[in-house]
Amino acid sequence: MTGETTAEDVRRLPTRAVDCLKYIYKLRERGERVTTSTMRERLQAQEPGGQLSDASVTQLFKSLAEQGYVDHTPYRGVELTPKGVATAAELVRHHRLLELYLVRHLGYSWDEVDAEAERLEHAISENFEDRLDALLGHPTEDPHGDPIPSKTGEVVATHTQRLSALQPGDEAIVRRVSDDNSDMLRYLASLQLVPGARVTLLERAPFGGPLRLRIENADVFSEHAVGSELADAVQVVVAAR
Amino acid sequence: MTGETTAEDVRRLPTRAVDCLKYIYKLRERGERVTTSTMRERLQAQEPGGQLSDASVTQLFKSLAEQGYVDHTPYRGVELTPKGVATAAELVRHHRLLELYLVRHLGYSWDEVDAEAERLEHAISENFEDRLDALLGHPTEDPHGDPIPSKTGEVVATHTQRLSALQPGDEAIVRRVSDDNSDMLRYLASLQLVPGARVTLLERAPFGGPLRLRIENADVFSEHAVGSELADAVQVVVAAR
DNA sequence: CTCTATTTTTAGAGAGATAAAAATTCGGGA
DNA sequence: TCCCGAATTTTTATCTCTCTAAAAATAGAG
Numbered sequence: 001m002t003g004e005t006t007a008e009d010v011r012r013l014p015t016r017a018v019d020c021l022k023y024i025y026k027l028r029e030r031g032e033r034v035t036t037s038t039m040r041e042r043l044q045a046q047e048p049g050g051q052l053s054d055a056s057v058t059q060l061f062k063s064l065a066e067q068g069y070v071d072h073t074p075y076r077g078v079e080l081t082p083k084g085v086a087t088a089a090e091l092v093r094h095h096r097l098l099e100l101y102l103v104r105h106l107g108y109s110w111d112e113v114d115a116e117a118e119r120l121e122h123a124i125s126e127n128f129e130d131r132l133d134a135l136l137g138h139p140t141e142d143p144h145g146d147p148i149p150s151k152t153g154e155v156v157a158t159h160t161q162r163l164s165a166l167q168p169g170d171e172a173i174v175r176r177v178s179d180d181n182s183d184m185l186r187y188l189a190s191l192q193l194v195p196g197a198r199v200t201l202l203e204r205a206p207f208g209g210p211l212r213l214r215i216e217n218a219d220v221f222s223e224h225a226v227g228s229e230l231a232d233a234v235q236v237v238v239a240a241r
Numbered sequence: 242m243t244g245e246t247t248a249e250d251v252r253r254l255p256t257r258a259v260d261c262l263k264y265i266y267k268l269r270e271r272g273e274r275v276t277t278s279t280m281r282e283r284l285q286a287q288e289p290g291g292q293l294s295d296a297s298v299t300q301l302f303k304s305l306a307e308q309g310y311v312d313h314t315p316y317r318g319v320e321l322t323p324k325g326v327a328t329a330a331e332l333v334r335h336h337r338l339l340e341l342y343l344v345r346h347l348g349y350s351w352d353e354v355d356a357e358a359e360r361l362e363h364a365i366s367e368n369f370e371d372r373l374d375a376l377l378g379h380p381t382e383d384p385h386g387d388p389i390p391s392k393t394g395e396v397v398a399t400h401t402q403r404l405s406a407l408q409p410g411d412e413a414i415v416r417r418v419s420d421d422n423s424d425m426l427r428y429l430a431s432l433q434l435v436p437g438a439r440v441t442l443l444e445r446a447p448f449g450g451p452l453r454l455r456i457e458n459a460d461v462f463s464e465h466a467v468g469s470e471l472a473d474a475v476q477v478v479v480a481a482r
Numbered sequence: 483c484t485c486t487a488t489t490t491t492t493a494g495a496g497a498g499a500t501a502a503a504a505a506t507t508c509g510g511g512a
Numbered sequence: 513t514c515c516c517g518a519a520t521t522t523t524t525a526t527c528t529c530t531c532t533a534a535a536a537a538t539a540g541a542g
Contacts, residue, residue, distance in 0.1 A: 014498095036521055053500055058522055060498095075506050075521055105346070106372050116366055123364040125357055131347050255530095277489055294532055299490055316489055316538055 006086045006153075007126050010094070015122055018091050019046060020060055021069055024080055025088035034077050036061070046118070089153035094121035096142035096149075097132045099179070103143045104136065110143045111185035144185075145176030145195035145235070161238070164211070164231035166201040172236035173198055184233060191224050192217040193234060247327045247394075248367050251335070256363055259332050260287060261301055262310055265321055266329035275318050277302070287359070330394035335362035337383035337390075338373045340420070344384045345377065351384045352426035385426075386417030386436035386476070402479070405452070405472035407442040413477035414439055425474060432465050433458040434475060 010018055023042045024034050032038075040057045044050055065072035069084035080088060098117040102108040108116065124132075133139075133151075140148055140156045147155040160175050174197045177188055188194065197217035204211045210225040251259055264283045265275050273279075281298045285291055306313035310325035321329060339358040343349040349357065365373075374380075374392075381389055381397045388396040401416050415438045418429055429435065438458035445452045451466040 037519095051500085054521065055501080055523080056499060062522090106369075106376070108372075112368070116369060119364040119366065120361065123360040125360065127353070128347075128357060131349075135347070292532085295489070296491085296533080297531055300530080303490090 006083075006090050009087045010090050011122065013087075016043065017060060017064060017069075018087065018122065019043060020057075020064065021080065021084055021088040022091045022095075024070065024078060025085065025092060028080065034079070036077070086153050089149040089155075091121055093149045093151070094124055094129060096146055097129060097136065097139070098124070099142045099144070100136055100139055100148075101132050109186075110179075110189065111182040113143065114179050114182070141195075142179075143195075144179040145174070146179060158237065160235035162232055163199065163201075163226075163234040163236050164228055166199075166204075166211075166236065166238070167241070168201050168203055169241070170238055171198065171200045171240040172238045174234060175237050176235035178233035181233070184230065188230070188234070191215060191226070192220060192222060193224075193226075198239070199236065247324075247331050250328045251331050252363065254328075257284060258301060258305060258310075259328065259363065260284060261298075261305065262321065262325055262329040263332050263336075265311065265319060266326065266333060269321065275320070277318070327394050330390040330396075332362055334390045334392070335365055335370060337387055338370060338377065338380070339365070340383045340385070341377055341380055341389070342373050350427075351420075351430065352423040354384065355420050355423070382436070383420075384436075385420040386415070387420060399478065401476035403473055404440065404442075404467075404475040404477050405469055407440075407445075407452075407477065407479070408482070409442050409444055410482070411479055412439065412441045412481040413479045415475060416478050417476035419474035422474070425471065429471070429475070432456060432467070433461060433463060434465075434467075439480070440477065 020039060020043065023039060027034050027038070036054050036057045039061075040052055040054050043057070044052045061070065061072045061078050064070045064084070065078070068081055069087060070078040070080055072078045095117045098120050099110075099113040102113045102116055103110055142148055147157070149155050158175055163172070163174075166172060174193060174195050176195060177193070178184070192215050193199070193213075194217060197215055199216075200214040202212040202214055202223070208228045210227055211231050212225050213223065215222050215224060261280060261284065264280060268275050268279070277295050277298045280302075281293055281295050284298070285293045302311065302313045302319050305311045305325070306319070309322055310328060311319040311321055313319045336358045339361050340351075340354040343354045343357055344351055383389055388398070390396050399416055404413070404415075407413060415434060415436050417436060418434070419425070433456050434440070434454075435458060438456055440457075441455040443453040443455055443464070449469045451468050452472050453466050454464065456463050456465060
């Protein structure tokens with residue numbers, strides 16, 4: 001028995017390699033295909049001002065494939081193996097536990113936590129992770145509504161759709177918002193368009209135009225027009241149609 | 242004006258380089274000379290199973306000297322420049338704030354915190370540091386009695402001496418204990434030989450033999466014999482002689 | 483002055499990066 | 513269906529950085 005190595009992998013592999021697994025995991029959450037250039041953009045965005053070529057990403061893919069974390073079909077992209085899923089889930093678990101902790105116990109606002117968690121997720125120990133988990137009451141969602149994988153990598157799946165997919169007259173509950181754009185998060189908070197809020201689509205302009213919404217959160221009502229970029233970043237569950 | 246770069250240095254420099262500055266800082270705290278081989282041992286102990294040669298340390302010294310963090314006198318050793326002191330103090334500040342935080346808010350025991358802080362100290366942001374500092378009430382000492390440098394690198398100096406330097410009959414207050422040996426810390430805790438405790442040296446055996454001590458902490462009294470290694474690791478302030 | 487332990491220099495190996503060249507995919511037109 | 517060309521991905525050759533082993537240099541004790 002070689003024992004559980006997933007947790008160690010997160011700290012043993014180069015930061016870039018684990019981040020790569022994490023992004024594959026997150027892109028797959030949204031059902032997108034993972035290509036070399038997509039990954040280069042992602043990894044590059046991570047390190048401000050950092051340079052990274054497509055060729056380097058190809059080599060990273062090959063190296064991760066050799067180590068059994070991904071299946072790499074040349075010219076087609078990569079998919080996580082079970083081992084890769086486990087490792088990525090462990091890192092994502094760190095990230096989301098940290099985000100929730102930073103908001104609840106250190107007074108961070110939800111638009112600040114992504115960047116801080118990005119750094120810390122690689123450094124914390126198994127012990128730290130477990131203490132956070134217990135202190136937070138074994139949570140299953142982070143402040144943005146993203147599911148927190150369990151220690152064994154399972155997630156509570158919720159069937160959601162994009163806010164942009166609603167039809168006029170539909171009522172829905174916000175479940176999840178994209179967490180990686182600070183400015184958007186601040187704006188969403190100002191609209192009260194947060195997980196748990198109830199939205200009604202009043203009207204939608206054609207050709208990707210704005211959506212007019214009625215928003216209710218904590219008994220406060222408002223009405224706003226939002227653009228398609230924002231409506232794509234918000235996941236909802238339809239309550240009435 | 243190029244602005245304050247110290248905080249960024251901690252995250253921009255390679256981990257090993259910042260750790261090197263930290264160890265120079267800590268060795269100087271105890272007035273020890275910093276040689277190539279000492280540093281190699283220190284850095285090697287850091288990474289379990291890690292290999293590191295003396296030659297690498299020499300190159301690290303040269304590189305840090307070129308960047309203005311240390312003065313390197315070949316064959317003699319290194320000393321921190323003001324820039325080096327500032328950078329090391331910033332990292333030590335991270336470390337000690339984290340140690341105190343882990344004990345106070347996450348239920349860690351004082352023998353666990355060094356290893357965890359070691360990892361986190363490189364990852365936290367300026368923002369995180371400031372929040373910790375405020376939450377802890379701007380502390381000046383960590384759980385082991387080590388001073389926490391201010392944001393500008395100043396420390397509250399206390400004139401201490403080793404417990405092993407006491408004479409029979411001396412009474413002293415424990416101020417500080419060495420933080421890097423888990424087993425010793427657990428043992429010290431079991432003896433109540435912690436910062437704030439009052440000790441009286443009853444007797445000392447010759448030739449580096451054991452010291453017989455009377456220990457008082459929180460109105461609990463006890464008597465123990467301790468060896469010289471332990472007596473060297475505890476710093477005290479004499480109260481009565 | 484000489485001997486020994488330590489430190490530094492030197493030479494070269496390995497990881498990880500890039501630019502440029504080669505290979506492959508994919509959509510559209512004959 | 514086949515072929516072409518643009519876009520993308522992979523390969524190749526090379527560069528830089530960091531490390532080590534071995535050789536050379538130096539310090540310090542006797």
